[in-house]
Amino acid sequence: MPPSKTPAIAIIGGGPCGLTFARLLQTAGIKYYVFERDPSPESTSFNQGGTLDIHNETGQEALRRAGLHDEFKKLSRQDATAMTLMDSTGGIKASFSDDTDRPEIDRLQLRQLLLNSLPAERIRWGKTLSNVGPNENEKRSGARSWRLSFADGSTETGFRLVVGADGAWSKVRQLITSAKPVYSGKMFIEGRLSNDNPEYGTAREMAGKGTAMALSAKSALCVQQMSDRSYRLYMGVTAPENLTRPGGDADPADMDKARATMLGPRGFYANWASNTRALIAASENPWRPWPLYRLPIGLFSSEATENGGTEGNANEPDQARWKRTPGVALLGDAAHLAIPNGEGVNQAMYDSLVLFRKIMSELGDEGAQAAYDEEVDQVALERAVAAYEAEMLPRAREHIQSSIDLENLMYADDGASRMIEMFGTTIFQLALTPFAKFDDSIPPFTQAQIHQINPTVQPPATTNIDMAPYQPGLTTLVDLGTHKLELTIYGPPRRAHNPIVVIIPGITSSIKEWSAVTRSLSESMSVMNYERAGYGLSEPAPDSDSRTAEEIAAELHALLRVAKVAPPYIVVSHSYGGIILREFVKLRTLAQFKGFVFVDANTEETPMTYPSPFVHAIQGDIDTLQLCYGDCQRLGHAGWQALLEEETRPGHKAAANREVSQYHGSDKALGAKGHSEIEEPELGRVPLVVLQADYAVDLRKIYAEGVRLGNGTDVERVGMSQFTSQANAIEESMQKKILKLSERTKFQHVSGVGHSIHLAAPETVVDAVIWILMQYRC
Structure with missing residues (x-):
C-alpha cells in the first residue's frame, strides 16, 4: 500500500479498542502509531483479564470492517455463552443459554489477534505517557500538532490527532475534562483455578464451559472458564477502597490474611455454601485486586456536553464537564468508564469503528491517498471527531447508567431471584412492530x-x-x-x-x-x-x-x-x-x-x-x-x-x-x-x-x-439493557x-x-x- 499522505495519528493504549482503531486505519492506509506501556508484545500478564463476549452488532461489526472476523470466529467459543445463576446458599438456581451471536474469546487472544494484523513498526512498546500538550516548536502552518512525553524521558511530535485509548486513568482525558473516576464502593478480586487444582471439578460442575454467578447483598462470586479450560474466579465485594491496598485486610501480599478476610467468621463469604467457599480457599496466588470505578454520569448530560460544556448538575462537581478539544478523541474506558456490565469492550471497539467511519466520511473514498492540505484537513478531522462525539456521548451515558442499574440489581438482598427473573423474561424476545400506543375510546371520523x-x-x-x-x-x-x-x-x-x-x-x-x-x-x-x-x-x-x-x-x-x-x-x-x-x-x-x-x-x-x-x-x-x-x-x-x-x-x-x-x-x-x-x-x-x-x-x-x-x-432497566444488547x-x-x-x-x-x-x-x-x-x- 502506498504511504499515507495524511499526518500520523497517535493512539495511546494498546488494548482492544486502541488496536481495533489501529487496524481500521491500517486497512485505509492512514498513518498511525500506537504507544503502549507494556514493555513488549510478549507481555502475557495475568492482569490482562479473563474472557469477553463479543456482540454481533458492536464488537463483531468492528472486526468485520477490520477484515478480522473470520479469524475471530476460529478463536471464539460459541459454546461458552451459558450462564448459571444462584444465591449464596445455592438454594435458587437457574441456567440460561444465550442463542444470540455473542461468542466468548479470551482478552489475551483478542489482543493477539489484533496485534498480528498490524506491522510491528507501528507499535511503540514500553511507552507510558506522562504528558501530552501542544507542540510549541511547530510554527510552519496554522495546523495543530501535539507533543507526547513519556516516562522514559522520550518525546514524540507531529501528530494532528491524539486518540486516548488509555483506559480508566487516561492521561489524554485530562485534555477534555478534569472529571475523575468515582469509586463505586465495589471491587472484584480475581483468582484462578488451573486444570490440576484440587477444586477444578467443583468449578466445572458449577460453571461448565460458560459462567456461573452466585449473589448476595454484600458480595458476589463469578466463575468463568477460559480457552485453556482453566477457570477465573471473581470475588465481588462491597468494601472500602483501601481493602486491598498495602496493609489492607485483603492485601494480596499477605494471602493468609486476605483469605481470612474472605472466609473467616466475619468474612464476606462466611455463610456461603461450602462449594463456593472451597473455590475461594483453593484459588491460586496471586490474587488481583480490581476496584470498580466509573466516570460521573452527569459528565454526559446534555447540559455538561452542550456548546463545549457547562456547569454540571447540583450533584456533580463543577469540573464534570465535557469540552470539545480540537485534535483529541477518546475511546473506550478513557471516554466512558463504567463498572462491568458485559458491554465495555464491545462499546470500546464500536467507538473505534464509529470514529473511523467519521474520519473516512471526511476524507472521502480515496482515504489516505486523497490530496492533503494541512489546514483544510485539520478542519475535516475536527468535523469527524465532533460527529463521533455527537454519536458517542448519548451512548456513553446509557452505558454508564446501565452499569449502575446492573450493580443495584446484583447487590440487592434478592439479587439472585431478580437476576433470574430478568434473564428468564428477556431471553430472547423480539418483535418488529412500531412503538405506537392507541386508545380504543377515540372514535373515527364520520x-x-x-x-x-x-x-x-x-x-x-x-x-x-x-x-x-x-x-x-x-x-x-x-x-x-x-x-x-x-x-x-x-x-x-x-x-x-x-x-x-x-x-x-x-x-x-x-x-x-x-x-x-x-x-x-x-x-x-x-x-x-x-x-x-x-x-x-x-x-x-x-x-x-x-x-x-x-x-x-x-x-x-x-x-x-x-x-x-x-x-x-x-x-x-x-x-x-x-x-x-x-x-x-x-x-x-x-x-x-x-x-x-x-x-x-x-x-x-x-x-x-x-x-x-x-x-x-x-x-x-x-x-x-x-x-x-x-x-x-x-x-x-x-x-x-x-x-x-x-x-x-x-x-x-x-x-x-x-x-x-x-x-x-x-x-x-x-x-x-x-x-x-x-x-x-x-x-x-x-x-x-x-x-x-x-x-x-x-x-x-x-x-x-x-x-x-x-x-x-x-x-426493568437492566432487563431493557439486556434486551437492547x-x-x-x-x-x-x-x-x-x-x-x-x-x-x-x-x-x-x-x-x-x-x-x-x-x-x-x-x-x-x-x-x-x-x-x-x-x-x-x-
Whole structure:
C-alpha cells in the first residue's frame, strides 16, 4: 500500500479498542502509531483479564470492517455463552443459554489477534505517557500538532490527532475534562483455578464451559472458564477502597490474611455454601485486586456536553464537564468508564469503528491517498471527531447508567431471584412492530366528514403540503364498492411494461411516512401511494371491528384492479407490511412482480411478545415517533408536521386499533399456510432486498428518555439493557430468513438507523429499488 499522505495519528493504549482503531486505519492506509506501556508484545500478564463476549452488532461489526472476523470466529467459543445463576446458599438456581451471536474469546487472544494484523513498526512498546500538550516548536502552518512525553524521558511530535485509548486513568482525558473516576464502593478480586487444582471439578460442575454467578447483598462470586479450560474466579465485594491496598485486610501480599478476610467468621463469604467457599480457599496466588470505578454520569448530560460544556448538575462537581478539544478523541474506558456490565469492550471497539467511519466520511473514498492540505484537513478531522462525539456521548451515558442499574440489581438482598427473573423474561424476545400506543375510546371520523372532500379535485395544499416538490400527481378516492380509498400516482408518464413501485406501510402507519422515498423515486419512475381504510382521506372499512393482513391484502388487490393500475409491480413493504405483502402475492401471479423490498419487515416467526415487558415499562407514555425520529427524519418540516397530524387524528387511531387487534393473528395465519416450508422459493427468481435496521438505536433513545423520566424499576432497566444488547442479533436471524423466499437476494444491515429506515435513511430504500432494476439489465 502506498504511504499515507495524511499526518500520523497517535493512539495511546494498546488494548482492544486502541488496536481495533489501529487496524481500521491500517486497512485505509492512514498513518498511525500506537504507544503502549507494556514493555513488549510478549507481555502475557495475568492482569490482562479473563474472557469477553463479543456482540454481533458492536464488537463483531468492528472486526468485520477490520477484515478480522473470520479469524475471530476460529478463536471464539460459541459454546461458552451459558450462564448459571444462584444465591449464596445455592438454594435458587437457574441456567440460561444465550442463542444470540455473542461468542466468548479470551482478552489475551483478542489482543493477539489484533496485534498480528498490524506491522510491528507501528507499535511503540514500553511507552507510558506522562504528558501530552501542544507542540510549541511547530510554527510552519496554522495546523495543530501535539507533543507526547513519556516516562522514559522520550518525546514524540507531529501528530494532528491524539486518540486516548488509555483506559480508566487516561492521561489524554485530562485534555477534555478534569472529571475523575468515582469509586463505586465495589471491587472484584480475581483468582484462578488451573486444570490440576484440587477444586477444578467443583468449578466445572458449577460453571461448565460458560459462567456461573452466585449473589448476595454484600458480595458476589463469578466463575468463568477460559480457552485453556482453566477457570477465573471473581470475588465481588462491597468494601472500602483501601481493602486491598498495602496493609489492607485483603492485601494480596499477605494471602493468609486476605483469605481470612474472605472466609473467616466475619468474612464476606462466611455463610456461603461450602462449594463456593472451597473455590475461594483453593484459588491460586496471586490474587488481583480490581476496584470498580466509573466516570460521573452527569459528565454526559446534555447540559455538561452542550456548546463545549457547562456547569454540571447540583450533584456533580463543577469540573464534570465535557469540552470539545480540537485534535483529541477518546475511546473506550478513557471516554466512558463504567463498572462491568458485559458491554465495555464491545462499546470500546464500536467507538473505534464509529470514529473511523467519521474520519473516512471526511476524507472521502480515496482515504489516505486523497490530496492533503494541512489546514483544510485539520478542519475535516475536527468535523469527524465532533460527529463521533455527537454519536458517542448519548451512548456513553446509557452505558454508564446501565452499569449502575446492573450493580443495584446484583447487590440487592434478592439479587439472585431478580437476576433470574430478568434473564428468564428477556431471553430472547423480539418483535418488529412500531412503538405506537392507541386508545380504543377515540372514535373515527364520520363518513359525512370524509365525503365533504371532492374525490375528483386535487386536495388543497394544507392536506398534501409535503407533496409540493413531486412530479405532478392526482389524488383521488377510488370506490371499491364497500368503501373508498385515497390513491395518488407520482412520477413521469408510465410506459407499457415499466414497473410501478407500490408501497405498503407498516401497521398503524400512514403513507405520509414515505414522502421522502416517493419524492426521490418519482423523479424517474412511477410510484403509487395509497392510504389503507380509515387512514388519510380513505373511508373506514364497513362492518369490521378488526383488520387482518389477508383483508388488507385483498383491499390492495381490489384497489389495483378498480383503479386499473397495471403490473408489473415492485412492492416495498415495512414492518408488518411484510406480512401484508406476502398475503398480497398469493392473490396475484408471480409474473406480475419485478421485485420486492422488505424494510425491517415482520415474518410469520415474529415472536408473540412485543418487544419485551421491560421496554413497555421504560417507555411509559413517551411519544416514540417524535423521540426516535423527530431529529433525524428526512421528510422536511412540512412533511413531518403533516405526518404527525395524520397519525394523531382520531379516525387514524381508530383504524390503527383495528389493525393492531389482528396483528399476531395475521402472523399465525401466514405461518399456517406453510409459506416457508415449500421446496421451491416462494418468490422464485424475483429479485428481493432485505434491509435490516439497527433496532438498538431506537431502544437506546427510549431507554435514555425513560430513565430520565424515572420510568421502570432496577430490574426493568437492566432487563431493557439486556434486551437492547441482544436485539440486533435476534433481528438479523429473523431478517435473513426472508432471503429464503427468492433465489436472487440482497441483504443490507443499515447501521445507525432505527426501525423506520424510510424516515431516517430514505436513500437506502431508493438504492434497493435501483438494485432490483439493475438485475434486469445484467
